[in-house]
Amino acid sequence: xxxxxxxxxxxxxxxxxxxxxxxxxxxxxxxxxxxxxxxxxxxxxxxxxxxxxxxxxxxxxxxxxxxxxxxxxxxxxxxxxxxxxxxxxxxxxxxxxxxxxxxxxxxxxxxxxxxxxxxxxxxxxxxxxxxxxxxxxxxxxxxxxxxxxxxxxxxxxxxxxxxxxxxxxxxxxxxxxxxxxxxxxxxxxxxxxxxxxxxxxxxxxxxxxxxxxxxxxxxxxxxxxxxxxxxxxxxxxxxxxxxxxxxxxxxxxxxxxxxxxxxxxxxxxxxxxxxxxx
Numbered sequence: 001x002x003x004x005x006x007x008x009x010x011x012x013x014x015x016x017x018x019x020x021x022x023x024x025x026x027x028x029x030x031x032x033x034x035x036x037x038x039x040x041x042x043x044x045x046x047x048x049x050x051x052x053x054x055x056x057x058x059x060x061x062x063x064x065x066x067x068x069x070x071x072x073x074x075x076x077x078x079x080x081x082x083x084x085x086x087x088x089x090x091x092x093x094x095x096x097x098x099x100x101x102x103x104x105x106x107x108x109x110x111x112x113x114x115x116x117x118x119x120x121x122x123x124x125x126x127x128x129x130x131x132x133x134x135x136x137x138x139x140x141x142x143x144x145x146x147x148x149x150x151x152x153x154x155x156x157x158x159x160x161x162x163x164x165x166x167x168x169x170x171x172x173x174x175x176x177x178x179x180x181x182x183x184x185x186x187x188x189x190x191x192x193x194x195x196x197x198x199x200x201x202x203x204x205x206x207x208x209x210x211x212x213x214x215x216x217x218x219x220x221x222x223x224x225x226x227x228x229x230x231x232x233x234x235x236x237x238x239x240x241x242x243x244x245x246x247x248x249x250x251x252x253x254x255x256x257x258x259x260x261x262x263x264x265x266x267x268x269x270x271x272x273x274x275x276x277x278x
Contacts, residue, residue, distance in 0.1 A: 022049035037063035047073070062087050071097070078259055086111040093269075100259060100275040101125025108269055110136050117269070122148075125272050135160045144170075149271065151175075159185040209234050230256055237264070248273060 014026045028045040030038030038044055042065075047058030053076030060068040066089045072080030083094045090113045095106035102125060108117040115134050122128040126149035133142040139162050144155030150173030157166040163186045169179040209226040211218055218224060220242035228234040230252075237247010245267050251260040261273040 021052040023051070024048060035063070052076075076253065076255065077257070078253075095121075097260075098123075099125075101272050112136065114138050119271070121271070124148075125274050127271055147172075149173075161185055161187055163187065206234075228252070232256065232258075243267070 015022070015024055017023055025048050026046065027043055029040065030042040030044060031040035033044045035044060042063075043061050045058065045060045047054055048056045054073035055075070057070060057072050059070050062068045062085075064087065066087060067085050068087075069082065069084040071078050071082045071084075074080070077100075078097050079099075080097065081095070082097045084092045086092045086109075088111055090111055091107075091109050092111075093106070093108045095102045096104045102119075102121045103123050104121060106117075106119045106121060107115055108119075110116045114136055115138075116136070117134070118132040119127055120129040120131065127146040128148065129145060131142075131144060131146050132140055135141050137160065139160055140158050141160075142155065142157050145152050151168075151170035152172070153170065155168045155170060156164065157168070159165045164183050165185075166183065167179075167181045169176045206228075208229045209218075210216075211224065212227045212231065218226065220239050223238050224235070225233060226235040232252060233250050235244055235247065235249050238245050239247075244264055246265055247263075249262040249264065250258060251262070253259050258275055261275060263270050263273050
């Protein structure tokens with residue numbers, strides 16, 4: 001058996017073997033990650049390693065101490081039922097993550113705890129079957145069916161008061177304008193100082209994310225490709241007021257492996273792109 005030793009003075013948890021590989025249960029503290037807002041002795045992340053590869057359930061925390069995510073790993077890659085949280089402690093999204101994509105039932109939530117999107121994905125990571133969008137008050141916004149990631153058949157849209165707003169027919173993602181019907185609400189829609197639409201913190205560039213061209217400064221408006229500190233694409237698409245409106249967000253493991261590509265349309269998450277094996 002390889003000899004283990006302490007990686008930090010007085011650290012009896014985090015162990016490396018004689019080859020410098022991580023094993024067993026680890027806790028990453030603020031002093032190790034050096035992230036803004038975290039105290040030196042504050043938990044940032046915890047879970048198990050085998051041969052320096054993450055295994056089992058890993059937990060990550062916000063700087064305020066609330067749980068940030070719970071993600072299971074297999075052989076260093078996210079795999080299993082994942083739960084991601086808003087900074088206020090409410091669930092942000094949850095579903096089964098397999099082979100670099102969401103599959104099966106998936107839910108996205110507003111920061112008030114109300115479901116925002118209820119999707120179903122097939123094994124290829126494309127939306128399949130019944131899909132629903134909700135208003136922040138819990139009322140259904142859009143409902144319909146998808147096949148291979150595209151709208152199929154009748155799709156219904158609703159006003160925020162529950163009245164039908166439109167009926168649209170699709171074939172392979174293409175709308176049939178001749179069959180489209182729109183409706184005015186039957187009763188008034190009353191709003192009392194509505195909050196702005198919920199916007200995901202994932203679509204806001206981090207300070208270290210920058211264009212890859214010299215002397216180019218990110219303005220937050222228009223088409224941009226941003227890169228992380230490792231010169232890997234992190235966000236790509238159309239931005240408005242500093243937020244990604246239409247485009248993709250790229251996620252990487254600590255080892256720099258691409259593990260997820262989230263797709264956003266009209267400011268909202270619509271699904272994940274398939275990561276092509278090379």
